Amino acid sequence: MGLLENWINKGRxxxxxxxxxxxxxxxxxxxxxxxxxxxxxxVERFGIINVGNPKHADVLLVTGTVNxxxxxxxxxxxxxxxxxxxVIAIGACGTSGGVFxxxxxxxxxxxxxxxxxxxxxxxxxxxxxxxxxxxxxxDVVKAKLGLGEMPKVTVID
Numbered sequence: 354m355g356l357l358e359n360w361i362n363k364g365r366x367x368x369x370x371x372x373x374x375x376x377x378x379x380x381x382x383x384x385x386x387x388x389x390x391x392x393x394x395x396v397e398r399f400g401i402i403n404v405g406n407p408k409h410a411d412v413l414l415v416t417g418t419v420n421x422x423x424x425x426x427x428x429x430x431x432x433x434x435x436x437x438x439x440v441i442a443i444g445a446c447g448t449s450g451g452v453f454x455x456x457x458x459x460x461x462x463x464x465x466x467x468x469x470x471x472x473x474x475x476x477x478x479x480x481x482x483x484x485x486x487x488x489x490x491x492d493v494v495k496a497k498l499g500l501g502e503m504p505k506v507t508v509i510d
Contacts, residue, residue: 362498365411368400369491372410374430376463378417378451381477382444386414388480396484407433412490414483415469418446418453419460431467437497439490442469443483445476 375383389396390403404410407430419427431440442463445451450461463469470493473486489504496503 362500366491366495366498366500368402369411369487369494370402370404370409371412371414371487372404372407372430372434373414373416374427376415376417376419376423376427376447378444378446382416382447382475385477385480386416386443386483389483394480394484396487399484401484401487407431408435410434411438411494412487413438413440414443414487415440415463416443416447418450418456419463419466420456420458421460422458424460424466427463427466437494439470439493439497440467441471441473441483441486441490443473443486444478445474448472448474451476 373383373386388394407413411434413431413434415427431438440463442448446453446462448462448464450459453459454461460466471486471490473482475482478486492501492504495501
């Protein structure tokens, strides 16, 4: 690994860019993800920025149940993200399908379509747990870069 590549990778860890995708939930977890950006939690002070383009993102935040209509879109967004990347499933719906898991059009949790690195349970998940999930996801990205060890805990309470 060259000096420039090492410098770029350390910069990616210091200011991660996240992209948020809602698979179709009740908007409870979406509101909590957006609450992370408000002055109360102010996640931007840690260098975390919400971007709209998956080609620029390091971490994918997914809320809601995955259904047959949006599983291709979710997979497409995941494939557009550069490696190394991390995926966070947020809320009961994102982790397992939640109360909608028995519906005819629901595939299940996010891990049925793409690999998930960090699970943040809750209905809805709390903003501080979401921020902890992003920090844990950064440790996953760091391990994928070969700069550290893979975190043992990937479920945030």
